Amino acid sequence: MARPKLHDEALRVRLLDEAGRLLSEEGPAALSMRRLAKDVGTSTTAVYSLYGSKSALVRAVFLEAFGRFGARLDAVPRSGEPLTDLLRLGIAYRESALADPHLYSVMFGQVIPEFEPEPGDTEASLSTMNPLVDAVQSALAGGLLIPAEAETIAVALWAQAHGLVSLELGGHMPDGFDLAGHYQEMLGAAVRGWFRDPPA
Amino acid sequence: MARPKLHDEALRVRLLDEAGRLLSEEGPAALSMRRLAKDVGTSTTAVYSLYGSKSALVRAVFLEAFGRFGARLDAVPRSGEPLTDLLRLGIAYRESALADPHLYSVMFGQVIPEFEPEPGDTEASLSTMNPLVDAVQSALAGGLLIPAEAETIAVALWAQAHGLVSLELGGHMPDGFDLAGHYQEMLGAAVRGWFRDPPA
DNA sequence: CTCGATCCATAACGACGTTTCAGAACCCGC
DNA sequence: GCGGGTTCTGAAACGTCGTTATGGATCGAG
Numbered sequence: 001m002a003r004p005k006l007h008d009e010a011l012r013v014r015l016l017d018e019a020g021r022l023l024s025e026e027g028p029a030a031l032s033m034r035r036l037a038k039d040v041g042t043s044t045t046a047v048y049s050l051y052g053s054k055s056a057l058v059r060a061v062f063l064e065a066f067g068r069f070g071a072r073l074d075a076v077p078r079s080g081e082p083l084t085d086l087l088r089l090g091i092a093y094r095e096s097a098l099a100d101p102h103l104y105s106v107m108f109g110q111v112i113p114e115f116e117p118e119p120g121d122t123e124a125s126l127s128t129m130n131p132l133v134d135a136v137q138s139a140l141a142g143g144l145l146i147p148a149e150a151e152t153i154a155v156a157l158w159a160q161a162h163g164l165v166s167l168e169l170g171g172h173m174p175d176g177f178d179l180a181g182h183y184q185e186m187l188g189a190a191v192r193g194w195f196r197d198p199p200a
Numbered sequence: 201m202a203r204p205k206l207h208d209e210a211l212r213v214r215l216l217d218e219a220g221r222l223l224s225e226e227g228p229a230a231l232s233m234r235r236l237a238k239d240v241g242t243s244t245t246a247v248y249s250l251y252g253s254k255s256a257l258v259r260a261v262f263l264e265a266f267g268r269f270g271a272r273l274d275a276v277p278r279s280g281e282p283l284t285d286l287l288r289l290g291i292a293y294r295e296s297a298l299a300d301p302h303l304y305s306v307m308f309g310q311v312i313p314e315f316e317p318e319p320g321d322t323e324a325s326l327s328t329m330n331p332l333v334d335a336v337q338s339a340l341a342g343g344l345l346i347p348a349e350a351e352t353i354a355v356a357l358w359a360q361a362h363g364l365v366s367l368e369l370g371g372h373m374p375d376g377f378d379l380a381g382h383y384q385e386m387l388g389a390a391v392r393g394w395f396r397d398p399p400a
Numbered sequence: 401c402t403c404g405a406t407c408c409a410t411a412a413c414g415a416c417g418t419t420t421c422a423g424a425a426c427c428c429g430c
Numbered sequence: 431g432c433g434g435g436t437t438c439t440g441a442a443a444c445g446t447c448g449t450t451a452t453g454g455a456t457c458g459a460g
Contacts, residue, residue: 007407007408028310028313029313032446032447032448033447033448033449034446034447034448042408042409043408043409043410044409044448044449045407045408045409045410045450046408046409048448048449048450049407049408053448053449054447054448054449105310108366108367108370108372109309109310109311109370110228110305110309110311110370111309111310111311111313113228113229113311113313114448117370117371119371122371122372122373122374122375125372126372126374129374148385151374151377152382152385152386153389155364155367155373155374155377155379155382155386156360156364156382156386156389156390158363158367159360159363159364159366159367159386160356160359160360160363160390161363162363162366162367163358163359163360163361163362163363163364163366164355164356164359164363166308166359166362166363166366167308167355167358167359167362170308170309170310170317171317171319171322172308172322172325172326173322173355174322174326174329174351174355175322177351177355179355182352182355182356185348185352186352186355186356186359188393189353189356189390189393189394190356190360190389190390190393191393192392192393193388193389193390193391193392193393193394194389194393207438207439232415232416232417233416233417233418234415234416234417242440243439243440243441244417244418244440245419245438245439245440245441246439246440248417248418248419249438249439253417253418254417254418314417
């Protein structure tokens with residue numbers, strides 16, 4: 001038979017890490033197959049034998065990014081008070097996105113033309129929403145919210161946070177608008193919209 | 201002195217139209233300088249003498265798209281009832297985005313790597329928000345909403361609509377989730393969050 | 401030690417954005 | 431009317447991209 005593989009799992013991981021680093025630190029334009037290969041000290045062929053295409057490589061980064069993002073949301077300490085937790089999750093959402101804007105763009109924008117998520121990849125992004133759904137269900141169970149589907153409320157709140165973050169990252173906020181200063185107020189209103197009765 | 205220009209304003213308009221058509225019908229990947237030049241029957245040099253770069257060309261499409269988008273929102277008939285108008289605007293927002301998803305991506309995503317909006321281009325996107333700010337101010341003047349800055353409420357509602365549309369276009373909705381069926385309910389909750397008193 | 405199979409880095413291919421360049425087209429002064 | 435100099439033009443060139451073909455290097459089996 002033949003020589004042993006150099007293009008092994010260790011290299012696969014190194015490529016994935018370096019791809020994430022390139023994206024995070026220099027943006028989507030910096031991630032090219034040539035550049036990536038050179039930075040980890042191998043050839044483009046190696047990347048292709050391990051990943052097959054740029055699209056597949058970026059998908060790996062995409063899934064990894066969702067994994068980290070979901071972990072950050074999971075790590076938010078729970079207060080036992082569902083409405084408090086919803087706010088905390090929203091704040092953690094923005095912090096996570098701002099901590100690595102380029103990765104957030106890979107997850108939710110189509111910043112890399114070669115890659116767009118496949119239907120099955122939707123699950124990755126939906127897992128992001130799990131803690132949100134849990135908190136909404138708790139609130140519903142406590143009779144705090146109007147009777148609606150938990151999924152509907154969760155999607156609405158998710159979209160509220162995503163919309164704010166997305167506009168902020170895209171530079172679409174009004175001049176001088178202090179999003180950080182109004183973010184909690186906005187999240188609060190979004191949640192309050194589903195209240196059964198207004199709080200005192 | 202010299203020969204008259206062939207690369208005149210008429211050609212500039214034709215290029216802009218064709219660029220918009222390419223984007224709308226075939227997506228961002230189809231918009232290349234060579235393809236564009238060939239489709240309007242000229243050379244790439246012509247595009248460069250008129251626009252200077254792909255970035256500048258896409259910026260023209262970007263501004264044009266915001267113009268059309270804003271016009272659609274301006275054209276929404278007003279009921280005199282600010283809360284009704286807020287819902288109508290939200291619905292028109294989604295309809296406009298879904299009518300030309302690729303253009304919406306150019307406006308709010310960074311789908312074309314060569315182009316990202318300059319600071320001054322923020323005004324274009326903000327004008328989209330004008331009818332929204334007007335309706336919010338009317339509602340505030342009518343004492344319907346809690347006393348907050350109109351800009352804050354408008355940004356929150358805008359982000360709610362944008363977030364929903366953006367997640368929908370990106371394919372991030374849960375499997376089988378009927379956004380169209382829940383969209384008004386969600387918008388209603390977003391507005392209700394700013395109510396002074398809950399409606400009957 | 402030789403052979404054959406396997407893997408890998410180099411180099412090539414087509415397409416991209418952009419720029420260079422030689423010539424064609426034009427206006428002005430005569 | 432007709433050069434001459436200026437300006438504009440399209441074709442071709444440059445470097446980079448994603449991707450793929452190729453030929454040499456490398457190893458185990460006999």
